[in-house]
Amino acid sequence: MLRKLIFAVLFLLLGMSVETALAASGAHQHGGGGQEPSFNHCLKPENSPSLLCANVPTPHIAPDGSLWLIWTEHGHVYVGHRKNPASGSFEKISRITKQARQLDINGESRPKIAVGPQGDVYLTFTAKGEKKYTGVVYFAQSQDGGNSFSVPRKISDEERPSSQRFATLGVNKQGRIHIAWLDKRDLFTAKKAKNNYSGSAMYYAFSDDRGNSFSANKKGMDHSCECCRTAMDYDLDDNPVIIWRHIFGKNFRDHAMLKIKADGTPEKMERISEDDWAIDGCPHHGPDLSISASGMRHVVWFTDADKRSGLFYAHQQKQGGMFSAPMGFGNPDNQAAHPQVLSVDEILYIVWKEFDGEKSSVLLIQSNDEGQSWSAPIPVATTKGASDHPFLIKDDKGLYLSWATAFEGWQLFTLAQR
Template structure:
């Protein structure tokens, strides 16, 4: 296996809902490829897309624009079902330049049954970051001042976050939290506002590991809001020794059972997907369950969380692994007892790169090899399509159509696109 060292940087933080401050209007550009539209404007360096849809079928693409001075801003662009843009992109963070984001930890966006739009993001705060949520009640035209979700005060890193909304409007949030993690000066400097960003180890399974020390293990925390994101519950720690640069996931079903997933660091540096569930709306959680013994042992971080999808009768999990227990690639597993136990894992595809996948019912979206995004129908991937030169995908399904936001490299910068399949 080869562990490739990556320096991933990001700078994202803000407080607002201002239209784009640019003389150049954003007019999405159609690609020669069928049903692909460029979201971001020229002469910018956008990345980290997230996508959601409201009950009327409108599509929202959030993305982060990175500036040369390492500052960053979070924008959102609205589209109709035919990928026609609606209005100009809107800046979500009211205070310019304070967003912190990188490829492994994009913003999260979701829409409530009443069409309210919620965006979770990380904001710089001194030598640390805060996990915040911004809310729009007018279709993404304006956003409220962000609400801080983590309830600690001392500077610390809060990220790798996830967001979900229940049918009753309750907002559920999970994230990795370093309030209790001691870091030496070298490691702490990676979080500072002056530093270029986080240093992580990336897997591409072809050779020796980098000798660079990875981040120390983190902890996973959870909170919920019952007032539309105006305030959040006391933070609840769910686990320690968590892989520090693998995204969390949170979801809920129609019975208000809540699920949170993360990548647990086990004895011997095995890094496996874990799930914990709550039967009382997030008040308390049952002990975590390891989804599969993949035998993936590495003293590094794969930058790869899981996707989870729940109904009242079952929980499905999709994740990447490169353990000696089988072929490297994406796998699924199912629980029919509320996440207490999981059936045998099912191999999905070895045409894969480590990353955080998306699970949309029977549709699976994940990072393929050679900078491609793969859209597969069913765990056996019998029906499959790809998008070339497409990285860091985010996806949502509307009336049987899959909408995918992704990053495309353009010379020395990046661009954000949306496609439908």
């Protein structure tokens, strides 16, 4: 059981500062483990790589418990690895791209990394496309444990890829790789035919041969919102469930969920909530999903509808069942944003970011009963500068917060130990 976080909450109730509470609970902060001379270091491409300069760093803990981190810097994609997530320097940093590219590096459309059951390392990143607001998703793999990587190649099976962005990546226990993304090919086809088409579409592909080849691109659903992150987790039968912001009706931009069956075909799309947010634009604020050991699906999202506004959580007891009533969390006056949810054993955690006018903070709540009740929020990290989205990751030893800030660079906080 993750006891240390409970101790931190108790210390906060006794009036200790966040820093003191986390220190007393055994929480630790771990950066890249190298010397970071100054911000001037980041202005010179020849000094790369440096985690102080990392754009959109995204972590992943492999089945063997080691930490992998992917980020971009000066038009290149880098991957770092260390055996112990909680401490130490990165033993190896690999540059994936041979030449600098115009990369898509916003917080919603970030590079992703995953490790398969055989120790293969897989990654995706997005380069900007020829047209504005377009991109091309690339995939690369390592079949020698990260010692070397393949030349990145396009995931799209179009003759001339038109727009693939906001990709998510996963590998199941059998080693099947899944990639899902938002794609505008059908929008462009409709425009050429002078037909109406709302948004983009959610597409996906999969590989059963360690990433050497992929299935044909498959359309999961038409009319996704164009520019919010997608998310994926695996159901109890080892098949992926994908969520994204979708356009319902004329222009309600709420959230949808779709499971991919073992034969590679999609099941029926499910609507997560009926916020009825009517907006003719791109919120750049996607949802997140975590499926617990019991099979319950936990989701978090942002909306700014008349019906409800802010951050919300809900769960689905079983596939095809109704979602629970949305539960709001976070302080809308502090611009509460970009939530993430993670199930660990029988405990559920949610983190998000707020700005109080002077500093940005990552806040955390936890539930010990599958989302029926929740603790009071506690701040677990702060910065006075700009910052990236927060991420929760886990291993057999603990719970970690990954967060990159303009002043501190990339950091990994040990929030709790098992």
